Amino acid sequence: MTDPVTVPLVAPEDVPAFDQPRAEAAVRELLYAIGEDPEREGLLETPARVARAYAELTQGLRQSPRDVLTTTFDLGHEEMVLVRDIELWSMCEHHLVPFTGVAHVGYIPAETGKITGLSKLARLVDVYAKRPQVQERLTTQVADSLMEILEARGVIVVIEAEHLCMTMRGVRKAGARTITSAVRGMMLTHQATRAEAMALIRSGTR
Numbered sequence: 180m181t182d183p184v185t186v187p188l189v190a191p192e193d194v195p196a197f198d199q200p201r202a203e204a205a206v207r208e209l210l211y212a213i214g215e216d217p218e219r220e221g222l223l224e225t226p227a228r229v230a231r232a233y234a235e236l237t238q239g240l241r242q243s244p245r246d247v248l249t250t251t252f253d254l255g256h257e258e259m260v261l262v263r264d265i266e267l268w269s270m271c272e273h274h275l276v277p278f279t280g281v282a283h284v285g286y287i288p289a290e291t292g293k294i295t296g297l298s299k300l301a302r303l304v305d306v307y308a309k310r311p312q313v314q315e316r317l318t319t320q321v322a323d324s325l326m327e328i329l330e331a332r333g334v335i336v337v338i339e340a341e342h343l344c345m346t347m348r349g350v351r352k353a354g355a356r357t358i359t360s361a362v363r364g365m366m367l368t369h370q371a372t373r374a375e376a377m378a379l380i381r382s383g384t385r
């Protein structure tokens with residue numbers, strides 16, 4: 180069967196296991212490269228710690244959206260479900276520094292009323308956030324997996340984030356927020372529904 184989504188939903192079994200010794204060796208090399216001494220007291224455990232931290236920060240690579248969207252209920256609810264202000268921490272694939280903000284995820288369930296647990300929408304965001312990412316891809320991956328796995332009739336995903344690569348280095352513009360959106364199915368074709376979703380998202384502006 181051909182995969183209808185534009186972004187392939189990579190199965191975690193296609194991604195190699197996290198290589199802790201290799202990551203530790205790389206961190207040691209990086210410490211040498213910046214002129215530090217990995218053998219000094221304060222840095223002795225650092226390569227192992229950083230490697231473990233990176234295992235966690237990239238754990239989404241080894242997870243599948245299908246794993247988190249397993250719990251579905253047939254409630255017969257066909258109206259929009261929207262979870263707003265889902266905290267987001269991801270890592271920019273250009274500089275490997277964080278970008279952080281919120282995701283708003285809304286969908287219109289399939290006619291069968293197949294819905295998922297609310298927390299699963301936040302877990303889905305994490306599956307794609309905990310990888311080296313760009314914000315645009317993160318946004319479309321969340322939208323496309325809801326369309327495919329939940330067979331949603333429409334999806335809207337809006338992500339607002341601040342990129343530390345623009346704040347702590349480089350252009351150094353603190354407070355600049357990047358907003359991306361992905362709109363699918365009925366949310367695209369049905370203007371009133373999309374307007375309702377956008378109004379609900381905006382009503383949460385703090």
Ligand SMILES: Nc1nc2c(ncn2[C@@H]2O[C@H](COP(=O)(O)OP(=O)(O)OP(=O)(O)O)[C@@H](O)[C@H]2O)c(=O)[nH]1
Binds near residue numbers: 273313345
């Ligand atoms: N489109 C997009 N760009 C991003 C994202 N995260 C970081 N970037 C940008 O990626 C670009 C990389 O640009 P380069 O010129 O290759 O790298 P650089 O010399 O470090 O660029 P500066 O950040 O401008 O110093 C920068 O403009 C970043 O702001 C993202 O999620 N989406």
Ligand SMILES: [Zn+2]
Binds near residue numbers: 274345
């Ligand atoms: Zn960056």
